[in-house]
Amino acid sequence: MLSILVDILTPSRCAACGTPVSCREHHLCSECAGRIAPLPPGCPVCSAPLDDGPCPVCGERRWYLDRHITVSEYRGVMKKMLHGFKFLRLRGLSVILGGLAVKELTGRGIRPDLVTWIPMNKKKKWERGFNQSELIARHISKKLGYPCAPLLAERSKTATQRELGLRDRFLNALGRYEILPGADLRGHAVLLLDDIFTTGATINECARILRSAGAHKVFSITMARADIKRLDKFQFMS
Ligand SMILES: [Zn+2]
Ligand SMILES: [Zn+2]
Numbered sequence: 001m002l003s004i005l006v007d008i009l010t011p012s013r014c015a016a017c018g019t020p021v022s023c024r025e026h027h028l029c030s031e032c033a034g035r036i037a038p039l040p041p042g043c044p045v046c047s048a049p050l051d052d053g054p055c056p057v058c059g060e061r062r063w064y065l066d067r068h069i070t071v072s073e074y075r076g077v078m079k080k081m082l083h084g085f086k087f088l089r090l091r092g093l094s095v096i097l098g099g100l101a102v103k104e105l106t107g108r109g110i111r112p113d114l115v116t117w118i119p120m121n122k123k124k125k126w127e128r129g130f131n132q133s134e135l136i137a138r139h140i141s142k143k144l145g146y147p148c149a150p151l152l153a154e155r156s157k158t159a160t161q162r163e164l165g166l167r168d169r170f171l172n173a174l175g176r177y178e179i180l181p182g183a184d185l186r187g188h189a190v191l192l193l194d195d196i197f198t199t200g201a202t203i204n205e206c207a208r209i210l211r212s213a214g215a216h217k218v219f220s221i222t223m224a225r226a227d228i229k230r231l232d233k234f235q236f237m238s
Helices: 002-007 076-085 094-105 122-128 132-144 166-173 201-212 228-237
Strands: 067-073 114-117 152-154 177-178 189-197 217-225
Touching: 002 094, 067 076, 067 094, 076 094, 076 132, 076 189, 094 132, 094 228, 114 132, 132 189, 152 201, 166 201, 177 201, 189 201, 201 217
Parallel strands: 067 217, 114 189, 189 217
Antiparallel strands: 152 177
16 A cells, blocks of 8 residues: 555656656566667676686686675666666665675675675765665675674775776775774675676775785675776776
8 A cells, every 4th residue: 555655656667668657666667677688698706707828817816705696687677677776876776786686695695794894985975965885784794694884994996996997996995985883793704785796896905904804705796897898898988
């Protein structure tokens, strides 16, 4: 009864196709939900697509994550959902995205004892009104019963990764984050949440910091993986 009233007073639409949806569907119609394609099997450590030879993402660099999982590619329904969540502020999508992450984590037997997220600096969070990764992490925590806490902070006056090419992303990630005062992670297995995985520079740097604060395992999950080859091309063109 209450949801019918909410639908009348605040009608909402599917973030991917624009069809009117009930508030209980959290901005995604069932047809679009069925179109979210899981990633094909890839690297057992970081989920990257594999050709012959070592993994292009984790095979040739110091990797601080025990396991990284990506839910889907950054295109189609997933891309529209993340855009609607971040830029149209459709906060209800955290339920859908969190639900997809829960399914992946349970299906792959990932069992952390603490959940956290990649932070954003205060100015950016204030402008957006929320940190999308935090909302997804809190949904995972609620559904799976693991405690959830902020552990990292982003220093102010750092360039946004989105504006940078491949090489500069790695350099920019270094020194961009710090552990929050008093965080003692000795003996903990931490799950780190981010929305999009592009080069892995940010999530790997945050995993390094969590390990230096004592975490004995660090897992991570992102909702989507951006096409790293496209980033290379963009860099050569610009
Ligand atoms: Zn739809
Ligand atoms: Zn890998």
